[in-house]
Amino acid sequence: MDVARFSRITAPELIAESKSKAASAAAPAQDFKGLLAEGMAKLDALESEASSQVQALMQGEPVELHRVVLAGEEASLAFDMMLSVRNKVVEAYQEVMRMQV
């Protein structure tokens, strides 16, 4: 192990690093909400795209069947994704609540 590497880390650098880490940890609280909203909007767009394609097919419009299937699968994947994220978030929340301070 290269011991010399550690000796190069000086105290001011360590402090600066930990400060920036704290800052970036505070920011996500805001970002996550935005991310969630963005995800929901995307999911909504995919769902409506899928259902409009199904409707077009039903009305005899020339849409390719595999495109309709793909749009449906994409919307369902996005939904699963959101569900997974939500479950993870709830899990993390519960984990935090169980923590003994």
Added chain:
Amino acid sequence: MNLYNTLDIASSGLAAQRKRVEILAENIANAETTRTPEGGPYQRRRVVFEGRPPREGFQIALRDAQASGVRVAEVVTDPSPPERRYLPEHPDADAEGYVAFPSFNPVEDMVDLTAAVRGYQANLAVAGAVRDMINRTIEVARG
């Protein structure tokens, strides 16, 4: 355009070839018919095919106008003169004892019939292949 339109093209082919077989069968059945409501012997008929754009009345893109189905444009009557046979005993015999029979070319009609059946089967193969493609695509949605 999609696979359902392709199925339409195949069924247009099936309908056209079926019509052709019907007319040929009529010709063969009437090979000896000397009396018709229109007067005179039966006249051979045949179908004339023409291409048709898929799904008429539908908004179609230019490239799709190039892929088309088929339809029977008209059924025409063979203009060739009747075959006169000397049969003085026949009720339809003329003053000279000749009877006008339809001009019948069994070889030609059989060749045509074979081609029609082959064409019908080929369109049936298209319909089968496309139906299979549709079913497989739907299976993807089932996961």
Added chain:
Amino acid sequence: MLTQGTLRAARYLDLLSMRQRVTASNIANADTPGYRTRALDFDSALDEAMQRPAKRPTFEPQVRELGGLAVKNDGNDVVLDRELRNLSETAIRFSHALLVMRGGIRQLRQAIQEGRGA
């Protein structure tokens, strides 16, 4: 959301569907006077599709008259055997491309579900 591979497979399916339609047209018109065998400009469309797999097709392949086939008395040059061969080939390729698309979707679903409740 979808992978490039899945989008490529979908574009390939677009082209195969078009090609099958052209073959269906040739077979339906095998006895239409004056009809000439048509072909999809498949290779160039495929190249384009593989380079830029888009969610929505950006380029439409051209259908042209194939030429080079023996023309019958009625001006028709459709060779049924050739068309039937193309029919099967396109159908087989289509089912393979479907498997690729399905595989891509499944993989993604597994990746997502792996994280659920773990």
